[in-house]
Amino acid sequence: MPEIAHVELKVGLEVHVELSTRTKMFTRAANVAHADHFDAEPNTLIDPVVLGLPGALPVMNRAAVERSVMVGLALNCRIAPMSRWDRKSYFYPDLPKNYQISQYQLPLCFDGSVELPPMSAEGKVNYAAIAEASEAGGQLARTRIGIIRAHLEEDAGKLLHEAPGGHAIEGTLADYNRAGTPLLEIVTQPDFRTSDEVVVFCRWLRDVCRFVGATEGILQRGHMRFEPNINCVLKLSDGRTVKTPIVEIKNLNSFKAVQGAIEYELREQPGRWIRDGREMTPGSKTTRGWDDARNETFVQREKEEADDYRYFLDPDLLPVVMSVEAVERIRAALPELPLVRATRYLREYGLSPKEAAALVEERDVCLMYDAAIEHGVSLGLERGRAAKLAANAILQSGAKRANERSTPERAVLVSGLGISSEQIAEIMVLRDRGEISAQSADELFGLLCEMGGEAMGASPREVATRRGMLIVRDDAALDKWCDQVIAANAKVAEDVRSGKLQAVGRLVGEAMKLAGGSADAKTVRETLLKKLGQG
Amino acid sequence: MSDADQPTPHQLSSAEVRKVATLARLALSDEQIENARHQLAGVLALMDQLRGLDLADVEPMTHPGGQVNRLDDDAPSADHQRTVLGPEALGRIAPMTDGPFVVIPKVIGGDDGGGA
Numbered sequence: 112m113p114e115i116a117h118v119e120l121k122v123g124l125e126v127h128v129e130l131s132t133r134t135k136m137f138t139r140a141a142n143v144a145h146a147d148h149f150d151a152e153p154n155t156l157i158d159p160v161v162l163g164l165p166g167a168l169p170v171m172n173r174a175a176v177e178r179s180v181m182v183g184l185a186l187n188c189r190i191a192p193m194s195r196w197d198r199k200s201y202f203y204p205d206l207p208k209n210y211q212i213s214q215y216q217l218p219l220c221f222d223g224s225v226e227l228p229p230m231s232a233e234g235k236v237n238y239a240a241i242a243e244a245s246e247a248g249g250q251l252a253r254t255r256i257g258i259i260r261a262h263l264e265e266d267a268g269k270l271l272h273e274a275p276g277g278h279a280i281e282g283t284l285a286d287y288n289r290a291g292t293p294l295l296e297i298v299t300q301p302d303f304r305t306s307d308e309v310v311v312f313c314r315w316l317r318d319v320c321r322f323v324g325a326t327e328g329i330l331q332r333g334h335m336r337f338e339p340n341i342n343c344v345l346k347l348s349d350g351r352t353v354k355t356p357i358v359e360i361k362n363l364n365s366f367k368a369v370q371g372a373i374e375y376e377l378r379e380q381p382g383r384w385i386r387d388g389r390e391m392t393p394g395s396k397t398t399r400g401w402d403d404a405r406n407e408t409f410v411q412r413e414k415e416e417a418d419d420y421r422y423f424l425d426p427d428l429l430p431v432v433m434s435v436e437a438v439e440r441i442r443a444a445l446p447e448l449p450l451v452r453a454t455r456y457l458r459e460y461g462l463s464p465k466e467a468a469a470l471v472e473e474r475d476v477c478l479m480y481d482a483a484i485e486h487g488v489s490l491g492l493e494r495g496r497a498a499k500l501a502a503n504a505i506l507q508s509g510a511k512r513a514n515e516r517s518t519p520e521r522a523v524l525v526s527g528l529g530i531s532s533e534q535i536a537e538i539m540v541l542r543d544r545g546e547i548s549a550q551s552a553d554e555l556f557g558l559l560c561e562m563g564g565e566a567m568g569a570s571p572r573e574v575a576t577r578r579g580m581l582i583v584r585d586d587a588a589l590d591k592w593c594d595q596v597i598a599a600n601a602k603v604a605e606d607v608r609s610g611k612l613q614a615v616g617r618l619v620g621e622a623m624k625l626a627g628g629s630a631d632a633k634t635v636r637e638t639l640l641k642k643l644g645q646g
Numbered sequence: 647m648s649d650a651d652q653p654t655p656h657q658l659s660s661a662e663v664r665k666v667a668t669l670a671r672l673a674l675s676d677e678q679i680e681n682a683r684h685q686l687a688g689v690l691a692l693m694d695q696l697r698g699l700d701l702a703d704v705e706p707m708t709h710p711g712g713q714v715n716r717l718d719d720d721a722p723s724a725d726h727q728r729t730v731l732g733p734e735a736l737g738r739i740a741p742m743t744d745g746p747f748v749v750i751p752k753v754i755g756g757d758d759g760g761g762a
Contacts, residue, residue, distance in 0.1 A: 132720045139718060139726040153746040154733040162731070162739075174720035195708045202671050204750040217708070274744065284747035287736075419669055424708065432714040 115385075117346035120377050122309055123301035125338040125359075128182070128320055129266060130175050130293035131327045135161065136265045137169030137212060137428075143288045144334055146327055153286040161291045163208020168427050175293035176219070176431060179263050180441045181323040182295060183220025185448060186258045190438045194219045194262075196428040200421045204285055205267040213296075215422040218262035219431065226253040228450065230311040231468075234366075236318060238453040238471055239464030245454050256312060257300030266292040295325065301340065306373035310366050313337055318449050322474045330364050337363045341376040342391060345384060355380040356395035360408055363401055372401045375408055452477060460498035469506055475526035479535075480505055486536030492543055500539040508556035509535075528560040537571040541581075545631055551580040582631045592625040593618075593638050607643045615639055658683050658690070 129144040130136075138160035141148045148156060159167035180190055197215040229251060231237035244251045268290035274280045297316070303309045317335055321328045328334050342357045358380070360372045389395060399408040447455070449471040456467035470477045480501055487497030509525035516523040535556070542552045555575055562569060575581050583589065596618050597604045606614040615636060622635045640646045660676075663683050667674045674682065733746035742749040 134718075134720050134722055139722045140730060141722060152733070154736050154748070155746075157731050157736060158726070158729045159731070162736070170716055170718045172720050173717040176717065193708070193714075200669065270750075271747070280744060280749070282742070282749045282751050284744060285750055286747060421669065429716050430709050430714050 112385075113347040113349040113351065115345050115381050116348050118377070118381055119344040119346070120304055120306075120373070121301045121342050121344060121354075122303035122306075122373060123340045124297075124299045124303065124309060124312065125340070126297045126313070126316060127266075127336045127338070128295040128297065128316075128326050128328075129334045130178055130295060130325055131334075132172055132174045132178070132293055134172055135291040136172055136175055136263065136293040137291060138167075139170075139172075140291065142292055144292050144327065144332075148288075149332065151288055153288060156288040157290070161207075161287055163206075169212065169425075171428065171431070172293060175263060177441055178323065178325040179219055179261065179293075179295050180433065180438065181445055182297070182320055182325050183223065183261045184438075184442055184445055185319045185323060186220070186223040186225055186261060186297070188220035188223030188258055188261055190433050191217055191219055191221060191431075192434070193217065193430050193432050195430040196425040197422045198425045199264075203267070204283070205270050206290060207268070207287065211265060211267065212425055212428070213264035213422075214262035217430075218260040219433075220261035221259065223258035223261070225256045225258060225312070225315075227256055227308055227312060228253070228315050230307055234310065235472075236311055236315045236449075237468070238450055239468040241450055242454040242457050242467055243464045254302070254304075254308060256302045256308075259298045259300055261295055261297045264294050264296060266290065266294045301342075306370045306377070309339060309373060310370050313366055313369055318472075318474075322446055322448055324446075324474075330366075333364050335364070337369050339363070339369060339373055340396075341373055341380070343377065343380045343384075345381060353384065354391040355384050356389050356391050356397065358408070359396060359398050360401055361398055361411060365403075368401050368403060371403075371406055372408055375406065379408075446474075449477075456498075456502075460495060460502070462498070462502055466502050466506055469510075470502065473524050473526070476505065476524055479526045479532050482532035483535040483539070486533050487539050490536055490540045492536075492540060496543060497536070497539060500543060501535060504535050504539060504552075504556060508553045512557060512560050529562070530556065530559040534559050534569070534571050541572065541575060546582055547575055547580050548582065548632065551575065554578075555580060579627055579629050581629060582634075583626065583629045588626075589630060589634065589638055592622045592630065593635065593642055595625060596621045597639070597642060604643055607640070607645060610645075612640075612645060615643070615645075658686050 130142075131144050131146070132142050133145050133147075134140060135142050135156075138158055140158045140161055141151070141156045143149065143151055143156055160169055183190055194214055194217040196212050198210040199213045199215065200209070201211050202209055229237040229240050231239070241251055266289050268285055268287040271284040271286065274284060299312075303312070313335075317328045317330075320326045320335070326334050338359055338361055340357050340359045343355045345353050345355065347353065358376055360376070363369050363372060384390070398411045400411045401408055453464075453467040453471045456462045456470060457464060462470070470480050483501040483504070484494065484497045487501060488494050492500070505525050509528065509530075512528055513523045513525050516528070538547075538552050538555055538559075541547045541555075542549065547555065555571055555578075558574055558578070559569065559571060562574075572581075600618060600621065603614050603617055607618070618639050619632055619636045622639065623630055623632060626635070637646060660679050660683060663679050663686065664674070667679070667682070733743075736748060737743040740748040
């Protein structure tokens with residue numbers, strides 16, 4: 112028997128994205144993937160369409176179609192001038208009407224491609240590297256991933272195999288809140304060659320889907336489920352090449368599981384081939400699940416063949432026609448995507464790659480950043496200066512407080528601290544005019560966050576005034592503080608008089624203490640030096 | 647169609663009919679299987695007849711009537727509010743319930759959302 116000389120991994124990916132529209136795909140019952148309904152009581156988001164009761168008719172959700180087109184455009188897909196709805200016959204208790212509405216023959220989006228972004232050392236999308244390269248006039252060599260299709264369908268309900276609270280149950284419990292949630296299924300070509308490539312794609316896709324407002328993208332809630340199709344190309348010592356049968360791993364909902372499942376199959380498949388000699392043929396594909404605790408995949412039900420689903424045109428639904436104008440209208444409404452945004456921050460605002468990448472990690476944070484700049488400009492700040500001050504406020508004062516409030520279960524973003532972009536802009540202006548110290552600006556940021564609801568609309572200037580944070584321009588008061596400090600620190604003052612200028616730092620600190628932060632350190636220093644004959 | 651000029655009469659085997667019946671969750675007796683076998687052969691014969699037509703210049707029709715895009719705004723309408731159901735209504739039509747849930751026979755393999 113020839114030996115395996117070389118193993119090449121081949122992975123194609125299916126991703127299911129739950130859209131965060133207010134209502135479901137084919138009825139106006141509330142959608143559990145919308146933030147308002149995340150924790151809805153079981154079986155409260157249902158109606159005759161969801162349950163497939165006789166006489167109930169589906170009607171498409173405009174927003175679901177438009178957001179799917181947005182994602183399709185971001186994946187450089189072509190948008191079908193006409194797509195239609197098929198029924199996938201499917202007898203499983205998580206969909207009570209016994210079929211799933213999907214798009215089999217004519218998907219909404221097709222034939223796209225994505226240039227794979229590089230991964231950072233922390234395993235995140237490295238926007239900084241791409242932005243930097245493009246800024247330097249070059250381009251990174253990037254792997255191209257083909258997108259076969261992105262089509263709309265509806266999600267199924269949820270089956271629970273143990274009761275909430277853990278009490279034993281005879282059967283399985285069904286909750287139909289999720290049934291009918293708009294689901295965008297994205298299918299790639301088998302163009303991935305490493306598990307890292309797959310993970311960075313998954314992360315990038317999540318960022319993009321969140322930026323266009325298609326999904327909340329909370330993986331723990333199953334908003335995005337990943338299904339890699341994995342096989343290996345084995346080069347044998349006798350010169351032959353064989354392909355192992357494709358294994359599809361179902362329903363992975365963390366990046367760690369995606370990576371683990373692919374690495375496991377890459378390790379196992381060559382050995383499986385040695386044991387059973389099975390090669391890739393039509394019908395040889397199997398379906399496996401992922402055991403997070405044991406770190407391995409396991410055999411699941413044998414998948415039905417596409418023929419067995421007996422797809423046919425859904426007679427209850429009309430085709431979706433997208434005119435060129437409609438597609439262009441959606442394209443025009445497409446928000447700036449993370450990479451383009453990071454590049455712009457670098458180029459226009461002179462932020463560092465690290466700052467730009469940190470800002471674009473979350474859509475809400477960079478929307479807040481952009482808004483703070485606009486408010487700052489309208490309050491008279493020069494744009495570049497406003498951009499720098501806003502980046503400092505968000506990435507320092509903001510990120511620090513967001514970290515403090517985050518827990519492993521729930522990440523808090525700067526945009527969720529309670530302070531508004533208008534308030535941030537006002538703090539920026541106070542700081543820019545030298546009306547508050549850097550330390551006070553940070554404290555003021557914190558106060559406005561802590562005030563929560565009551566700070567809504569509170570003027571940072573008023574709060575700063577009330578708290579005595581505004582820098583005093585009163586020369587008499589400043590004179591008094593400096594004189595007091597010199598009198599109380601005769602030895603240090605003498606050192607400064609005799610030329611040891613660095614000793615003045617201690618006196619500045621004492622004077623600032625007396626001023627309670629309401630003096631400007633630079634002015635205090637100048638006044639002290641003048642008084643000590645060094646000005 | 648490349649084979650349009652060579653229509654072949656379709657005969658389904660009992661096993662094929664039985665497979666289709668299983669997929670449709672229909673329990674058919676031997677007599678019903680035999681009956682369905684002949685009826686389906688008639689349907690397939692009609693398909694063969696259609697395959698003989700020259701349809702080169704005919705646009706595929708995906709839906710009768712020519713209507714498209716019946717789209718709803720993404721908002722719960724007052725009209726719709728009247729049709730919203732809850733666990734009580736579901737409980738009245740479900741064979742078995744446990745609190746707000748419908749109880750169904752144990753699902754093999756514990757697969758969640760198999761087809762979606």
